[in-house]
Amino acid sequence: MPRGDKSSYTAKxxxxxxxxxxxxxxxxxxxxxxxxxxWATVNKQDGGGKKKRHH
Structure with missing residues (x-):
């Protein structure tokens, strides 16, 4: 994923x-x-951008 790509982050x-x-x-x-x-703060809280996984 290129640096700066925010597509894997949730709306929240x-x-x-x-x-x-x-x-x-x-x-x-x-x-x-x-x-x-x-973005560093969001990453620290959530461990980076992740698509929500549906179980």
């Missing part, structure tokens, strides 16, 4: 990342840093 993870990114920008971070921190 994408919403979380967007919310974190907005918060970081309000704290004065650049767009790039805010996005990096947002």
């Amino acid at each position: 993870q994408k919403r979380q990342a967007k919310h974190i990114e907005e918060s970081e920008k309000e704290r004065g971070l650049s767009e790039e840093d805010a996005e990096r921190i947002a």
Whole structure:
């Protein structure tokens, strides 16, 4: 998977990342840093992007 490809993330993870990114920008971070921190946080919480598996 190419770096930056967010297609394997769930809608919930994408919403979380967007919310974190907005918060970081309000704290004065650049767009790039805010996005990096947002996705790193989502990855740390959930272990990366995963398609939901149906059992």
